[in-house]
Amino acid sequence: xxxxxxxxxxxxxxxxxxxxxxxxxxxxxxxxxxxxxxxxxxxxxxxxxxxxxxxxxxxxxxxxxxxxxxxxxxxxxxxxxxxxxxxxxxxxxxxxxxxxxxxxxxxxxxxxxxxxxxxxxxxxxxxxxxxxxxxxxx
Numbered sequence: 001x002x003x004x005x006x007x008x009x010x011x012x013x014x015x016x017x018x019x020x021x022x023x024x025x026x027x028x029x030x031x032x033x034x035x036x037x038x039x040x041x042x043x044x045x046x047x048x049x050x051x052x053x054x055x056x057x058x059x060x061x062x063x064x065x066x067x068x069x070x071x072x073x074x075x076x077x078x079x080x081x082x083x084x085x086x087x088x089x090x091x092x093x094x095x096x097x098x099x100x101x102x103x104x105x106x107x108x109x110x111x112x113x114x115x116x117x118x119x120x121x122x123x124x125x126x127x128x129x130x131x132x133x134x135x136x137x138x
Contacts, residue, residue, distance in 0.1 A: 077101035
């Protein structure tokens with residue numbers, strides 16, 4: 001009798017010890033990545049003058065200017081101009097009616113190419129993600 005009791009207890013503990021495996025986990029389905037729309041382009045309309053006469057001669061006919069930097073102090077704008085030249089840009093400094101020194105890397109007589117250039121700069125130079133459009137007031 002003792003032997004049968006021991007045998008039954010042994011069977012029960014094996015039953016209790018049996019591990020039930022969970023069903024295989026399914027691979028999580030990643031959320032679709034939404035296509036990102038280009039960031040809004042800030043547009044400012046103001047009057048300005050060219051800091052240098054040679055810049056005026058080459059850009060005076062244009063209305064739309066691609067701005068990558070704006071500074072209160074001329075010295076900061078000039079330092080940034082040198083940095084941009086080292087990156088292959090041909091920047092000019094515009095002095096706004098509000099006294100800011102705007103650093104422009106391109107100018108256009110039509111708005112669409114100016115906007116395209118801003119998107120191109122933002123994608124190839126992420127550090128200039130806040131590049132914006134300046135429209136010259138008459």
